[in-house]
Amino acid sequence: MNGISGYAIFLATVFALFATSAHAQGNYEIQVYGADTVAPKSLMVELHSNFTPDGQTKTIDGVYPTNHQEHETVELTEGLTSWSEVGFYIFTSEQAGHGVQWVGDHIRPRVRVPDSWHWPVGVSLSTEVGYQRAVYSPDTWTWEIRPIIDKTLGRWYLAFNPALERTWHGPDVNQGVGFSPGFKVGYDITKVVNAGFEYYADYGRLGDFDTLRNQQQQLFVVTDLNVSPKWEINIGVGIGPTSATDHLIVKGILGRHFDWGNHSPVD
Amino acid sequence: MLTRRQFTQLGAMASASAALEPAAQMQMSPGVPMPAPAPPIPASPAPDFTLTIAPYLLEASPKHRFQTIAYNGQVPGPLLRMKQGRAVTIDVYNHSPDPEIVHYHGLFLPIATDGAMEEGSPMLPPGTSARYTFTPDPAGFRWFHTHTFAGNDLRKGQFSGQHGFLFIDPSTPDPNAPAFDREVFLALHDWGARMMVSGDGSAMPMYEVSTINGKMLGAGEPIRVHQGERVMMHILNSSPTEVHWVALSGHSFRVIALDGNPVPTPRTVEQLRLAPAERVSAIVEMKSPGVWVLGEVRKHVQAAGMGIVVEYANATGAPKWMQPPDLIWDYSQFSAQTGAAPATEDAIDIPLTFDSKFEGHGNPETWRINGKSYPDTEEPVLQAGKRYRLLMKNLSTDDHPIHLHRHTFEVTRLGDGPAMRGLRKDVVLIPAKSASTVEFTADHPGNTLFHCHQQDHMDRGFMMVFRYA
Numbered sequence: 144m145n146g147i148s149g150y151a152i153f154l155a156t157v158f159a160l161f162a163t164s165a166h167a168q169g170n171y172e173i174q175v176y177g178a179d180t181v182a183p184k185s186l187m188v189e190l191h192s193n194f195t196p197d198g199q200t201k202t203i204d205g206v207y208p209t210n211h212q213e214h215e216t217v218e219l220t221e222g223l224t225s226w227s228e229v230g231f232y233i234f235t236s237e238q239a240g241h242g243v244q245w246v247g248d249h250i251r252p253r254v255r256v257p258d259s260w261h262w263p264v265g266v267s268l269s270t271e272v273g274y275q276r277a278v279y280s281p282d283t284w285t286w287e288i289r290p291i292i293d294k295t296l297g298r299w300y301l302a303f304n305p306a307l308e309r310t311w312h313g314p315d316v317n318q319g320v321g322f323s324p325g326f327k328v329g330y331d332i333t334k335v336v337n338a339g340f341e342y343y344a345d346y347g348r349l350g351d352f353d354t355l356r357n358q359q360q361q362l363f364v365v366t367d368l369n370v371s372p373k374w375e376i377n378i379g380v381g382i383g384p385t386s387a388t389d390h391l392i393v394k395g396i397l398g399r400h401f402d403w404g405n406h407s408p409v410d
Numbered sequence: 411m412l413t414r415r416q417f418t419q420l421g422a423m424a425s426a427s428a429a430l431e432p433a434a435q436m437q438m439s440p441g442v443p444m445p446a447p448a449p450p451i452p453a454s455p456a457p458d459f460t461l462t463i464a465p466y467l468l469e470a471s472p473k474h475r476f477q478t479i480a481y482n483g484q485v486p487g488p489l490l491r492m493k494q495g496r497a498v499t500i501d502v503y504n505h506s507p508d509p510e511i512v513h514y515h516g517l518f519l520p521i522a523t524d525g526a527m528e529e530g531s532p533m534l535p536p537g538t539s540a541r542y543t544f545t546p547d548p549a550g551f552r553w554f555h556t557h558t559f560a561g562n563d564l565r566k567g568q569f570s571g572q573h574g575f576l577f578i579d580p581s582t583p584d585p586n587a588p589a590f591d592r593e594v595f596l597a598l599h600d601w602g603a604r605m606m607v608s609g610d611g612s613a614m615p616m617y618e619v620s621t622i623n624g625k626m627l628g629a630g631e632p633i634r635v636h637q638g639e640r641v642m643m644h645i646l647n648s649s650p651t652e653v654h655w656v657a658l659s660g661h662s663f664r665v666i667a668l669d670g671n672p673v674p675t676p677r678t679v680e681q682l683r684l685a686p687a688e689r690v691s692a693i694v695e696m697k698s699p700g701v702w703v704l705g706e707v708r709k710h711v712q713a714a715g716m717g718i719v720v721e722y723a724n725a726t727g728a729p730k731w732m733q734p735p736d737l738i739w740d741y742s743q744f745s746a747q748t749g750a751a752p753a754t755e756d757a758i759d760i761p762l763t764f765d766s767k768f769e770g771h772g773n774p775e776t777w778r779i780n781g782k783s784y785p786d787t788e789e790p791v792l793q794a795g796k797r798y799r800l801l802m803k804n805l806s807t808d809d810h811p812i813h814l815h816r817h818t819f820e821v822t823r824l825g826d827g828p829a830m831r832g833l834r835k836d837v838v839l840i841p842a843k844s845a846s847t848v849e850f851t852a853d854h855p856g857n858t859l860f861h862c863h864q865q866d867h868m869d870r871g872f873m874m875v876f877r878y879a
Binding site: 261 | 604606607608616618707708709710733734735736737768769770771772773
């Protein structure tokens, strides 16, 4: 589940139908994936912290407003083989008047093209299934399939995630497949500091995109701090220029890599 | 996320490193005279040895084949055996598509024949040949190999099959030399390299296959031995970049020489460590009948093929491997044990600091000596006959196999280890994040190349030339 999830499509549609300026989206895990997977016998623990200073202020069809919501998501990714992993998410939300709430859980298996295939770009494919409570997303059960392509060119890093989303239970169950691409470009300013942009969008139904004002579009200025192979740090500030998007979001990811294996020097 | 990018694709670096041109890397040091064209080969007399450099299809196993360049259609190349002080001629034919050069590693040769473009040795253009005449010295286990640039083509230079054994028998046999019954020459090598960049920005080649004498474990002929034999094993690590640990299950190694030079204190050890270009000469007493594996101690490298079967006469059964629990090696155990003498007082210090410059997570780093990359590195000037002490500070997180051409040096300290004396080598592995010292006497005038023997490191600047006044 990325920043633009399936239930956001529903809300955007609702807002269009009712000609309001109200919008909502699921900014629980805002991330453009790289193609690599977590190594076997190791675990990546990530905390995604996202705050919406300027978002939806009204409760729409029982869905809480996003304005001033603080989302904390724990992502646990276990490496299975040298080319596969499985991730598990715990979504939470904190907001004045609602306190800290559990939002839902997702599971995300992923496979990638092995190094031995010698492909010129990194390629992997993830699929994500999960549940979220209706007060945070009218579409309670959703499914996503996400191709992931990335490439490193000297100091430049490029990643593209053309994700497809489908609602299994909720108002959008008959909507079909939605298209939600993500893109990242980063530049190594130093060995530690990489700076760049991340773009997230939800264009709506595949083959029948929403109008521009009802599409969700977000552009983040981000930095990745490569302080250690064990740590992952990503910080960003994003704007949503369309009326269907939260207008300002601050995001952060703090990750720590743990080895399970008993690594002997002779392994 | 970026920090998940522990590894990236070779293609990324290949394109991003396009600026790394061979011509730039082969630039000679200022002041080095242009090499003379290779002399034609006379019709007579016949040479002592002939080396033909040509494309070759290596069959490491029936399932693993590598198109490479080799000497005389074999990997490793032929054993060149010569006598100390007796001049030899070697005719070299280059039937490969690229300019080539043969470096005679560990010999005291003039720059015209040493085989390093950076010193002034002439390259051999494709389709040409040349005759080299030199007087072999010093005695011991040496080797020969290509000394060309590989850059982004991880099939060239030391990544290819251009390596072979060279042994110089002493002009006067040493009556105290340990006795043995027969000799075996073994070369450790790695094939199918791909450059991988880790999350911390460092880069290193990773290999598909590892071999001993060009064959994966089980694919070649075994070493056939008899009970009671004393086998002198001359082992060379010809890998372009990898350090290797080897053990022979059920047996021990009596190390008598390192890099061809007798060690002050021979020791019996369970395993050997060889950095790229290092050699170990060790006697194995065959006193455990059976079928055994001589192989890489690290499981994943042995699984990639680095091993050879040692088979006693009349023994049958599957080869047996007993996994050592750890990697063990200590240079200092072979140094003089009578108490380390103080450092040579009149040695002239030459401080050398090694580090790397980050070039992006998609690029290998460039390497520097005293802040500069070859060909811009300093050129310390040596006075013939003087003693020099190289004060090496390795700031990088890599160990580096440092090689000095045309000389041997004495290892006096490695990292946090004890002071040493009497350990003479031409390659030594300098530990990461530490200071080490070696000493040598400038007794072979002529430009002298000093470099890391990892092919990718020397290609990316880790070289310098010492000049004689």
